[in-house]
Amino acid sequence: MKKLALFTLPLLMVGLMACTTATKAPKVEKKNFVPEVPKLTSDIMTPEVLWSFGRMSEAEVSPDGKSVVYAVTYFNIPENKSYRDLYSVSTDGGTPVQLTDTPEKEFNPQWRPDGKKIGYLSSKSGSVQLWEMNPDGSGQHQVSHIDGGIIGFKYAPTQDRILYVQNVKLDKSVHDLFPDLPKANARLETDLMYVHWDQWHDYTYQHVFVTDYNENNVVAGTDIMKGERFDTPMKPFGGIEQINFSPDGKKIAYTCKKKVGRAYALSTNSDIYLYDIANGETINYTKGMMGYDINPVFSPDGKKLAWESMEHDGYESDKNRLFIADLATGDKMDYSKNFDQNANGLVWSADSKKIYFISDFHATDEMYALDVAADSITRITDGVHNYQSVMPAGDKLIGQRVSMSHPADLYSVNPADGKETQITAINKKYLDQLTFGKVEKRWVKTVDNKKELVWVIYPPHFDPNKKYPTLLYCEGGPQSTVSQFWSYRWNFQMMAANDYIIVAPNRRGLPGFGTKWNEEISGDYGGLAMDDYMSAIKDVAKEPYVDNNRLGAVGASFGGYSVYYLAGHNNGYFKAFIAHDGIFNFEAMYTTTEEMWFVNWDLGGSYWDFKNPVAMKSYAKFSPHKYVQNWDAPILVIHGGHDYRIPYTQGEAAFNAARLRGIPAEFLYFPEESHWVLQAQDGILWQRVFFNWLDKYLK
Template sequence: MRRIHYRLLCSLLACGLFSIHIAKAQGQQDNDVMTPEILWSFGRIGDMQVSPTGERVAYGVSYYSVKDNKASRDIYVKDLNGDVQQITHTPENEFGIQWRPDGKKIGYLSSKSGSVQMWEMDVNGSDNKQVTDIDGGIQGFKYSPNMKRILFVKSVKLDADIHDLYPDLPKANARLETDIMYRHWDRWHDYTYNHIFVAAYTTGTIGAATDIMPNERYDAPMKPFGGIEEINWNTESNAIAYTCKKLVGKEYATSTNSDIYLYSIEDKTTKNLTEGMMGYDKSPTFSPNGKYIAWSSMERDGYEADKNRIFVMTLKNGKKKDVTALWDQSIHGLVWANDSKSIYGISDIHATDEIYQVSVKKNNIRRVTNGIHNYQSVQIAKDGLIAQRVSMSAPAELYKVNTKTGQDVAITEVTKPIMDKLKMGKVEKRWVNTTDGKKELVWVIYPPHFDPNKKYPALLYCQGGPQGTVSQFWSYRWNFQMMAANDYIIVAPNRRGLPGFGQKWCEEISKDYGGQCMDDYISAIDSIAKLPYVDENNLGAVGASFGGYSVYYLAGHNQNKRFNAFISHCGIFNFDQMYSTTEEMFFVNWDIGGPYWDKNNAAAQKSYKEFSPHKFVDNWNSPILVIHGAKDFRIPYTQGMGAFNTAIMKGVPAEFLYFPDECHWVLKPQNGILWQRVFFNFLDKNLKK
């Protein structure tokens, strides 16, 4: 019912019958700018899949009910030469869309039978039938090209829990651990592993399924973020390539060495195609002519932000090569052109994410698109490309892209009814001089009704990652237009350590958290603060993850009280504690330099002595809001508690917003709206005096 409410909202907006309201501390007034409630009312598009003929695209749209505190997703099909049709209308979520290779059916995942299973329907949504009935449900599936089999992913329990070890204690509530990696990002290990199964398929039914990884205590796809893109059939339908990191415990936690494995359906053997390649190797994809396999590859073990390359292997002789070797950019989201001569993908260049075409034999790399936007994914259509696109000023929509000119045309209008009623602030690109004589790209976002004769408080946005991108992303939490709508000027620098400016620029943050990247922040905010319409006496610094760490660090180096307010979400406060409580140890080994007890490690010792924010709390002199989620296992919530408790004990005005049911992010609608309200109440109280 709540989903219908949001669709009605969109219709009313389109007809001009609904007034958007913005609540402010002083009262409520009609306005045309973003509010948290409006932000959460957008339909969120995703799960794009182009049909085998390239003439249609299926996709999902999620609508969030704030009242029910959850989302519902339905499936739509767009004829690229005609209309769009909504083909599911249920209270459940339909996701994991896969076209059957003959284009006559659409497979998808749904929990409407009680567990997540594969369903199938005609292209118009009729003849909807459940295909699988797997105990415990499945997590993804793919048809073989010849439609004789499907593969699916299922969790398999292989480890003993406390009740298996002590069956006479059925009410015991405990875990017994003997190695690390017992929890990851936002969940504890549940003694199960993702395994790939293969089964015979005929329309509407499957046969007995075979586990192609029997008794292996490894995950394919990899947890926690890997999906069905990490698994693919070969063109002949007789082999499956998949991504897996076949390590456990401490070895798993300290390594990024995933590999591409090739499983033969006929003889049930598995071969490692990337033996000796030590970094992340992910997402294998076969060329349409069956001669090649390509995948994303990083070179160095333990470095999650290494250059992401394209490797291509000739299947006949096993020879492989890096077709991006001479290119100083990373690329992801690979898809083969129909002629098997090139590969399309997404790459960050100077703070925008663009589509590129990579020639397999000639090693030529051509930029296809150029604009102020981010492409998030790309697929091949009959007459060009279909891509999902966002910007700082617009949520995701699907676009048709001309492969020769790069020109794009929107083919969906999911967010248009609301967007037509909103005024967005100007987004401006500036280049700022850094302290070491280089140029830094800084995005400046202005209030929607900007008046150059007024003075506005400004917010320095500190990006996470630390090698995250400050490109043209659209966020449902760190939304720049939302911040600007509250009458702030946003300063978002592409400081040292961010992609899109060459690998050297990206790597100049590792083991130097409090070094040049902090100087880059200050260069950005000081430059913008000199503008006549910026109130240099009311500046704030905000950020999450590494951005949250940055806020803590800047709070301890707040000379002349440059900043009057700080907001840190899930930031690192104490490096010693971080090293001993985080989960992916390769991250802290690479970025901080290693363990605090290694006194012979000069890089690590410098990090712990000079860069840990808790060492500089004597200099804290401005109010701080600390936000953290209890299910954040990357940067455990005790880091936030430590920062907040310290501020209170030192007499620094502070607030602590704690989410018991959120992780490194805030994902639930009511929590998300609460986050926004507390965020701006704190800023307004301290920067709008």
């Protein structure tokens, strides 16, 4: 149920609120008026304020290490529409410069290798094409003229070529099969994977093309995957990070899972492929490596290739290893074999001697460095935060950082001592007017005498002499750390602002606490993870400021499953529940979800495999629908119509079961949303219904 993150959603601009403290670049045609941030009437955050924040993404450091280009998205709430523009700032800090100001959404910013231009994608011409501008935002002009538009691009380091991604139609729709029925509204499916996460397959595949670079006229190039019914980047979350040129511009490394239909649904085995531009030959560089192999990056000296690798086929939450290959000998080595953590977002140092990456440890995401020659890993940063990226910039590192109390900004980090300096302040004018609650780290003893890290978030203006309603937050994933993330839906400060104490445990089955802890969820959904939830809430509930008569449990995805399961084992402990996009009935889930490797690994297999003890235990003991007779507290069920990972019928079934039993219940259904809530007005509605429900039963 996870993999989110691992991608950046295109978000954008609020008409009634301001963006940043950036100055405007010269010669930028102004298209959008963005007023200043208003003076707020309260220092307590509201959903409207939360949805007015600027959202940073896609930062990239210039070749000389002196500047960073990045995107900021704002939502216009009345229009229910988002806008995105590009900005730059010095890596030493200072006043940001707004580079674009258009109705279109500029994205995929890339510095040209010579540093004289910034390339980006825009739909200003009617289709998405490559555009370029000077580093100050002037001289914006269209570069590519490719029929059908493009999705992403990269410059070759030698600047004589570019690669781009384009959708190629290779499958036939019913209109292709029956052209005399143009108004027929139907699909004819013959295999699995006709839906994925939030969309139906559109008969196209993402392919990589390579073409000559000309700053005035880039034209269609060569499809390096011609005729292949596979996607690069891999849908739906893969981005341009899954493809890279070699330093000499002669090869392209790309990520692909070359399987279709049923085979695709049952396997996580993606590979790294190397394409030789001169002779058109492709080799599978990771053949025989059976898990996820993704995101290849060449060392600047061209001698090595690094990538992220999981070992086991079918296990999407396996340890993410750091592999490096010697391109001359072909030798491959796991440089994280003695490092019991994940390695994400690999980037080489300019001298090819180090690899910087992000890893989660004890519920924070930090910068790390691998010394390749010494085969040793060093932690660089240490704080109550999450770094989402790391980029070398001369003698410093630049990273995008968030926490439970701060949305994304850029920071400069000294790799020698980890000292951090904030270099952007996108939402300062809002944050200066708001009071956030204290975030406290707490270690709790589990039923099997281990220690569980629990975050406790207190209301703003917390008074220890008062008694507060308290919420147990159940994390999704199932293997996604309750780290220092900043969310625009499950936002802990937003919950605390409504005068709730939040208890957010890193229960069994989460990374950042060693491989064994992470794996103790698969095949045991209703076991130790549920005990860990109860250990956390019962420990915090001992405090005099927690009202034990006003406890609730909330969560999404696996967290929604957790709420359904806890509701059936409640015995009056919780007085209200909220479940978003949760699994309610394991048997129905198994044959209606899309990525079969997920349910095979996590539930143990199919419900008809009676000789499989792990599967039989899951279906017999852990499916929440078997315990509806024990439900005794009001429940709000939320689901999206375009959620194909956990279909909306799971939420519908849970709501119907509650009402048939006479349990107070509401069903908040978003026909156009998916596993997430991405539109501004839907997001604000979500927050209002969420807190109206809790206030009704816990206040």
